[in-house]
Amino acid sequence: MPAGGSAPGGPYRVLGGMSVAVKVPAARTEGQVLIVENTNPRTGGPPRHLHHAQEEWFYAVEGSYVIEVGDERYELGPGDSLLAPRKVPHVWAHVGEGTGRLLIAFRPAGSMEAFFAGLARLDGGSPHEEVQGLFREYGMEVTGPPLLVE
Numbered sequence: 001m002p003a004g005g006s007a008p009g010g011p012y013r014v015l016g017g018m019s020v021a022v023k024v025p026a027a028r029t030e031g032q033v034l035i036v037e038n039t040n041p042r043t044g045g046p047p048r049h050l051h052h053a054q055e056e057w058f059y060a061v062e063g064s065y066v067i068e069v070g071d072e073r074y075e076l077g078p079g080d081s082l083l084a085p086r087k088v089p090h091v092w093a094h095v096g097e098g099t100g101r102l103l104i105a106f107r108p109a110g111s112m113e114a115f116f117a118g119l120a121r122l123d124g125g126s127p128h129e130e131v132q133g134l135f136r137e138y139g140m141e142v143t144g145p146p147l148l149v150e
Contacts, residue, residue: 012120017041020116026109034109036116037061040100045093048144049135054106056084058092063100066147067092093147111138 006021014020017040024035040063048068058067060076067074067082069090074082084090094100106112115138122130132142 011039012116014116014119015046016044018045020120022113022116023103026113029109031109032107034106034112036104036106036112038102038104040094040102043094043096043149045091045146047131047135047142047146048089048091049140049142050089051084051086051106051110052139052141053086053110054108054112054139055086056090057105057107058082058084059103059105061101061103063094063098064096065092065100065102066095068147089143091144091147093149095149114138115140 004021006023007025011019011021019039019041021037021039022034023037024033026032026034045065058065058076059081060078062078065076067076067084067090069082069084070088074080076082092102115134118134118138119131122134135142
């Protein structure tokens with residue numbers, strides 16, 4: 001996959017400007033794993049949530065991130081990685097200057113590609129209930145707001 005490239009259908013623009021490029025589609029791994037590159041042109045991230053069926057692994061490529069998994073808080077910079085186990089609430093945010101990039105792997109892939117496609121169809125100003133419904137539809141649960149970035 002070339003730099004900036006994505007599997008067909010992507011990259012997806014989600015949550016007010018983040019870009020999600022599919023680097024390893026689930027179909028290539030018989031659904032065992034999905035790897036995406038999340039590009040953050042500004043600070044922020046998704047709401048606190050949990051996955052009922054997937055682990056989520058984060059690898060910081062560029063920029064600074066804060067990730068909370070359960071009650072633990074971590075600061076990640078380029079080269080750092082972290083695993084969020086399934087059924088454990090987690091949240092992350094790009095907190096640095098400039099652009100941030102994360103590689104994120106989901107195991108098993110489940111329907112995460114379809115989730116990103118659905119999220120891209122929502123307007124950035126979609127009601128909270130609509131976003132929560134989409135998370136539920138794809139096997140996740142919103143458990144709190146996004147991290148407050150100062």
